[in-house]
Amino acid sequence: MGLRSIDDLFQDIPEHLRVKELDLPPPMSEVEVIREADSLMNASKGGGDMLMFLGGGFYDHFIPTIVDNVVSRSELYTSYTPYQPEMSQGILQALFEYQSLMADLVQMEAVNTSMYDLPTAIGEAILMSNRINHRNVFLIPELMTKDKECVIRNYILGAKMELRKVPFKNGAMDLDALKGMLGPEISGVYLENPNMLGLFDPGATEIRSILDPKMVYVVGVNPTTLGIAKPPGAYGADIVVGEAQPLGIHLSYGGPSTGIFATTMQHVRKMPGRIIGASKDELGRRAFCMTLSTREQHIRRDRATSNICTNEALTSIMAAAYLASLGKNGFRSLGIQLASRGRHLAERMDKLDGFTAPAFKGHFFNEFPVKVDVDVCSLLTECEKRGVLAGINVSEEVSSMKNIFTVATTEMHTSKDYDKLIEVLKAAREVVQ
Amino acid sequence: MKHTYQQARYDEPLLIEKGRPGRIGASLPPWDDNRDLSALLPAGMVREDLKLPEISEPEMIRHYVRLSQMNYGTDSGIYPLGSCTMKYNPKVNDRIASHPTLQRMHPLQPEDTVQGVLAMMYELQEALCEIGGMAGCTLQPAAGAAGEFTGLLIARKYHETRGDLKRDEVIVPDSAHGTNPASAVMAGFKIIEIKSAPDGSVDLNALKGALSERTAAFMITNPSTLGIFEKNICEVQQACHDAGALLYYDGANLNALMGKARPGDMGFDIMHYNLHKTFSTPHGGGGPGSGPVAVSCDLVKYLPVPMVVKEGKTFRLDYDRPDSIGKVKGLYGNIGVLVRAWAFVKVLGGTGLKRASELAVLNASYIRSRIESVYPVPFTAPTKHEFVASADFLKEKGGSAKDVAKMLAERGLHPPTNYFPMIVSEALMIEPTESETMEELDLFSDALLDIAKRSAEEYKLAPRTTTVSRVDEIGAAKNLILNWNQFPKEQ
Numbered sequence: 001m002g003l004r005s006i007d008d009l010f011q012d013i014p015e016h017l018r019v020k021e022l023d024l025p026p027p028m029s030e031v032e033v034i035r036e037a038d039s040l041m042n043a044s045k046g047g048g049d050m051l052m053f054l055g056g057g058f059y060d061h062f063i064p065t066i067v068d069n070v071v072s073r074s075e076l077y078t079s080y081t082p083y084q085p086e087m088s089q090g091i092l093q094a095l096f097e098y099q100s101l102m103a104d105l106v107q108m109e110a111v112n113t114s115m116y117d118l119p120t121a122i123g124e125a126i127l128m129s130n131r132i133n134h135r136n137v138f139l140i141p142e143l144m145t146k147d148k149e150c151v152i153r154n155y156i157l158g159a160k161m162e163l164r165k166v167p168f169k170n171g172a173m174d175l176d177a178l179k180g181m182l183g184p185e186i187s188g189v190y191l192e193n194p195n196m197l198g199l200f201d202p203g204a205t206e207i208r209s210i211l212d213p214k215m216v217y218v219v220g221v222n223p224t225t226l227g228i229a230k231p232p233g234a235y236g237a238d239i240v241v242g243e244a245q246p247l248g249i250h251l252s253y254g255g256p257s258t259g260i261f262a263t264t265m266q267h268v269r270k271m272p273g274r275i276i277g278a279s280k281d282e283l284g285r286r287a288f289c290m291t292l293s294t295r296e297q298h299i300r301r302d303r304a305t306s307n308i309c310t311n312e313a314l315t316s317i318m319a320a321a322y323l324a325s326l327g328k329n330g331f332r333s334l335g336i337q338l339a340s341r342g343r344h345l346a347e348r349m350d351k352l353d354g355f356t357a358p359a360f361k362g363h364f365f366n367e368f369p370v371k372v373d374v375d376v377c378s379l380l381t382e383c384e385k386r387g388v389l390a391g392i393n394v395s396e397e398v399s400s401m402k403n404i405f406t407v408a409t410t411e412m413h414t415s416k417d418y419d420k421l422i423e424v425l426k427a428a429r430e431v432v433q
Numbered sequence: 434m435k436h437t438y439q440q441a442r443y444d445e446p447l448l449i450e451k452g453r454p455g456r457i458g459a460s461l462p463p464w465d466d467n468r469d470l471s472a473l474l475p476a477g478m479v480r481e482d483l484k485l486p487e488i489s490e491p492e493m494i495r496h497y498v499r500l501s502q503m504n505y506g507t508d509s510g511i512y513p514l515g516s517c518t519m520k521y522n523p524k525v526n527d528r529i530a531s532h533p534t535l536q537r538m539h540p541l542q543p544e545d546t547v548q549g550v551l552a553m554m555y556e557l558q559e560a561l562c563e564i565g566g567m568a569g570c571t572l573q574p575a576a577g578a579a580g581e582f583t584g585l586l587i588a589r590k591y592h593e594t595r596g597d598l599k600r601d602e603v604i605v606p607d608s609a610h611g612t613n614p615a616s617a618v619m620a621g622f623k624i625i626e627i628k629s630a631p632d633g634s635v636d637l638n639a640l641k642g643a644l645s646e647r648t649a650a651f652m653i654t655n656p657s658t659l660g661i662f663e664k665n666i667c668e669v670q671q672a673c674h675d676a677g678a679l680l681y682y683d684g685a686n687l688n689a690l691m692g693k694a695r696p697g698d699m700g701f702d703i704m705h706y707n708l709h710k711t712f713s714t715p716h717g718g719g720g721p722g723s724g725p726v727a728v729s730c731d732l733v734k735y736l737p738v739p740m741v742v743k744e745g746k747t748f749r750l751d752y753d754r755p756d757s758i759g760k761v762k763g764l765y766g767n768i769g770v771l772v773r774a775w776a777f778v779k780v781l782g783g784t785g786l787k788r789a790s791e792l793a794v795l796n797a798s799y800i801r802s803r804i805e806s807v808y809p810v811p812f813t814a815p816t817k818h819e820f821v822a823s824a825d826f827l828k829e830k831g832g833s834a835k836d837v838a839k840m841l842a843e844r845g846l847h848p849p850t851n852y853f854p855m856i857v858s859e860a861l862m863i864e865p866t867e868s869e870t871m872e873e874l875d876l877f878s879d880a881l882l883d884i885a886k887r888s889a890e891e892y893k894l895a896p897r898t899t900t901v902s903r904v905d906e907i908g909a910a911k912n913l914i915l916n917w918n919q920f921p922k923e924q
Contacts, residue, residue: 001802006791009798010693012662012815017694023563027782030525037529040549047537054539064459066490070497078506078522080514081719086899087440087842090504091718097448100916104484110915116575119763150759154586158621202475228470230478253550254540254764256721279909281901291909297615302624307615310576314717324448325458325493328485337464339473344466363475384543392541411462
């Protein structure tokens with residue numbers, strides 16, 4: 001190549017911009033980096049190291065061992081977005097299966113391969129709603145975490161849309177209030193089912209009939225509930241979003257997971273994200289490829305439906321492997337067990353002095369709100385001192401709620417874990433009192 | 434040239450086609466207090482039918498093993514997709530990300546129980562700032578495009594806070610990644626596209642003509658998508674800042690510059706990193722990735738909440754940042770990806786990162802030197818980590834860049850990016866990365882040279898050795914089949 005040294009290749013960088021050395025530690029051997037990582041991890045704790053009843057959309061479910069084996073196949077996880085379908089049939093079929101499994105689960109027709117997570121999926125759903133009906137006001141539930149709302153507000157900034165909040169009544173969306181807020185400027189409404197408190201919203205099945213036909217009904221789900229609960233497609237949702245973490249994706253301190261995004265064939269061309277379609281090869285054999293790419297940024301640039309490029313494909317495959325592993329019977333049984341465990345635990349907590357569980361009347365899955373007659377922050381801190389993370393303080397999310405926390409359980413808990421929680425809650429309340 | 438490649442081909446059924454009633458691949462722990470469905474759900478909320486496959490565990494694993502054999506990753510061979518930086522994904526990174534404590538760490542745990550992960554995040558933030566020459570960094574964005582969006586929200590907030598409310602335009606070169614204009618629109622800006630100069634660099638006159646009191650930011654990659662270091666970077670910087678605009682660095686091409694030059698030193702105000710490119714985390718067939726954003730001193734206060742901060746020996750999530758743009762993703766970022774990038778930086782250290790960029794540039798320059806006499810490279814400037822060659826000369830005999838791609842696939846070599854950037858006719862955008870050996874680079878170059886000699890008839894047949902032959906992508910878009918319920922009924 002006619003070069004004397006590697007520096008010859010960098011002569012085009014102006015001299016004053018060249019860096020001598022980066023101020024970073026020297027290289028480590030593999031042993032050393034493992035040792036350092038292990039020592040940092042050992043200084044931290046996870047669900048295996050302490051008793052946790054934390055939820056809020058992220059749950060410590062059991063993940064069948066096979067799920068990790070599936071996504072450890074390095075021909076899959078070291079591949080790029082399948083721009084060359086002929087040599088990428090494996091990842092394409094796996095993603096097509098994810099779309100299909102998710103379509104059946106939420107009972108919609110068109111599912112993309114993923115959004116980043118639930119909050120960004122809601123943001124994208126609101127933008128899509130605006131593309132569908134060109135209306136500028138979107139309704140969200142008052143029962144929504146501040147963090148989620150904050151992400152959504154940033155997503156709709158460019159579209160100059162306005163958000164309005166539908167109040168809640170008795171732990172669910174207030175349908176009378178919703179009716180009063182509707183008008184020709186309303187693009188759509190977002191309902192979370194179960195909601196931020198873990199409660200199923202009894203109004204979910206009525207909302208479509210309240211909205212005018214042009215309005216877009218967006219429903220957010222915890223996918224694990226859909227083994228037993230009616231899917232949003234069966235009650236008129238136009239877009240379904242959700243957080244797929246509970247479907248076999250490791251908690252990993254909150255990411256990566258997959259944002260579920262589904263819609264109807266009617267609206268598929270307005271959908272953001274990547275979509276896999278089935279087709280044929282030249283010999284007429286079944287083959288898969290990415291499709292409807294003309295919606296996407298690499299073709300449509302500033303007129304794309306979204307800027308999303310890199311997504312969460314691999315965690316979507318984890319969700320698919322998880323659903324297939326449990327199958328029809330396993331997933332339904334899991335749903336019954338989780339809802340039963342929730343009920344069981346709530347009944348036991350409700351018997352404790354000073355605790356009301358659930359705090360609002362209603363049905364719930366594996367997470368429910370609890371009201372306590374002492375300061376909830378102090379209560380949770382006292383529980384933590386006793387080695388139990390008893391729940392999430394949600395009182396700060398909505399101003400009208402005082403001393404309410406949510407408790408989540410999964411199939412990872414044993415009866416003894418419940419005994420321990422009850423004992424710790426009781427002791428903690430006495431101390432706080 | 435001998436053709437020895439044959440990708441696996443199974444008529445592998447879909448999961449739903451494989452299942453049989455009663456089979457199951459997982460077991461649930463015992464629980465003896467199950468309730469009646471009617472008691473568990475509101476009236477009208479009970480699901481009637483659930484359609485999921487019923488498959489045994491061995492069937493499941495065979496299914497996915499077969500699918501994986503019908504796929505090609507960087508672990509299969511060279512993957513020189515330009516702009517995608519498909520380097521080797523070190524296995525030690527996966528081991529660290531699979532630590533059982535991390536896998537079961539809930540995002541809402543108290544800070545004192547997650548000190549180890551916060552420490553890793555903090556160290557990664559600091560390292561990224563050093564590599565980029567920046568003052569502050571957020572790890573929250575989930576991908577490069579999310580990073581762009583974050584950076585542009587910061588630019589927006591910066592101008593707004595200064596009362597400079599007219600700045601509603603973002604300038605991008607015509608060679609920019611599609612995400613640039615798409616992200617800018619999402620952040621509420623209008624796009625002004627400027628043409629590249631004949632030598633592939635930023636056309637200074639065009640830039641100066643486009644800059645005005647309405648310009649919020651100018652977004653560029655450096656090296657450009659043509660793999661050329663921006664020779665006028667100092668003038669570009671001067672012109673943007675003189676006009677009151679911010680300069681945004683798209684980090685997709687950072688693999689050319691680690692330890693060699695830093696965007697911060699060039700005067701960039703905002704940049705993003707693609708950890709799934711430059712920092713060796715696996716691409717996962719499309720994701721997950723991670724797109725941290727770093728900024729210069731004046732913009733640190735606008736970074737998303739929470740920031741990981743260090744106080745004494747303790748790490749904490751700081752939400753008390755009144756000027757912050759807020760949040761762009763739930764929680765804190767794709768931690769599983771961040772931890773892998775942390776390990777990559779640790780193993781390579783400052784000297785290793787520099788060496789990685791040197792080898793990436795050397796490898797790209799080597800392929801260029803091998804093929805340039807046949808596949809013209811329309812720009813004479815030196816190559817950095819990638820270069821764009823043209824297959825335009827094949828048109829004469831009825832060939833195209835797409836044919837070259839399919840011929841490479843036929844030989845078991847992943848093709849380069851084609852038809853991008855759009856400013857080069859029949860573009861082949863080649864980025865071998867630092868991971869490849871001389872032998873692999875020669876194999877790839879020899880294949881390209883041999884393909885140029887083949888006939889159009891041969892082109893049309895390729896690829897025959899891959900799982901399927903050319904896929905009817907137009908048909909897929911015309912007759913949409915997006916899930917397994919939509920296949921036409923067999924007669």
